[in-house]
Amino acid sequence: MLLNYKPIKHNIFGAHLLIEHLVLEVFCKANKSSYKSKLNSELKILIDKNKWFDQSIKKIYVICRDLSSDEKNALKTAFITNNKIKDLCANPTLKISLDTLNEELLDEVIPFFKELYKRFLTWVDVKNKYGSKKEYYDDLIKYNNLKFCPCCGYGQIKTIYDKGHSAFDHYLPLKYYPFSVVNFNNLIPLCTVCNSDYKGETDILNGNKKVFYPLTNDIQDINVSIDFDKGILPKLIIKTEEKADKLKEKDITVNFDKSGEEVLSWNSIFNIKGRYFGEVGTNRVSWLNDVRSAYRKPRILTYNDAFDEIIEDDSNKYLGFLKSPYLKKMKSFSFLVQAMDEVSGDYIM
Structure with a gap:
């Protein structure tokens, strides 16, 4: 969970x-x-x-x-x-x-x-x-x-x-x-x-692997990280759903900061990584556009600052647990941030 x-x-x-x-x-x-x-x-x-x-x-x-x-x-x-x-x-x-x-x-x-x-x-x-x-x-x-x-x-x-x-x-x-x-x-x-x-009616104990118990005072918060190679950046920056250019699940890696049988069972039963990939793929361009909007604020001087603001401010909002790590990964490509600064928010980089 x-x-x-x-x-x-x-x-x-x-x-x-x-x-x-x-x-x-x-x-x-x-x-x-x-x-x-x-x-x-x-x-x-x-x-x-x-x-x-x-x-x-x-x-x-x-x-x-x-x-x-x-x-x-x-x-x-x-x-x-x-x-x-x-x-x-x-x-x-x-x-x-x-x-x-x-x-x-x-x-x-x-x-x-x-x-x-x-x-x-x-x-x-x-x-x-x-x-x-x-x-x-x-x-x-x-x-x-x-x-x-x-x-x-x-x-x-x-x-x-x-x-x-x-x-x-x-x-x-x-x-x-x-x-x-x-x-x-x-x-x-x-x-x-x-x-x-x-x-559905899946017996989650089938296979005898441990599963999370949902009612507990033990904190079991899981943090998500997103990883991908720079080679797919064009697909992330410009939204295209053409079949030939469509994102594939192998393009984006979803990781958790915890492991063990409970995590494996949770992911398997509820297809968590697959669903998280789908949300990242669906929202990837709009999330980047939020950074562009932040950059246009007078007090924001660089795209580095714009990334930081959205990553921090949106971390607890709807899908923030995916949005923030996704934007952190985007920000890690310094050449991308530099290019965005140079074109000052234009879509073509």
């Missing part, structure tokens, strides 16, 4: 404890007793008001009642382990595959948890006690003071003033980790491009 969300305390994390009770105290302890006798008071209220919830729990309970002790223990272990999101990100080998569970149980459990995500958090009794996703989202965004997606650094995410909220991504996908359905340690707001266009 380019940035991370610093976690906050919120009642909505308690919603997962209800599901934990359902799995560990009801399903995993199923016997000849009625399933209702094992429900806590909150779950009893919910099944009384939601027929689908009641019928689904009853059906799964009947299956669990016939499971062996080993099969029940397997369910318990899978639920507990696959909800330790931070631990799994640091050590993916800990994850437990659904294939280890009873097949008949899975046929009921997987669709149940998928449907539960759509329904559970909308129920009035749940929202009254634990709050809504929108309330949690707004508190998280305000606390972290984020304007853009922390994963890519520039994708749009909704503000606290928007009617809704950006989608919560099941960081460990619901398809493979259904037990974390309402575990907000696994529900991360990401922009649509990161969430839907790239990650």
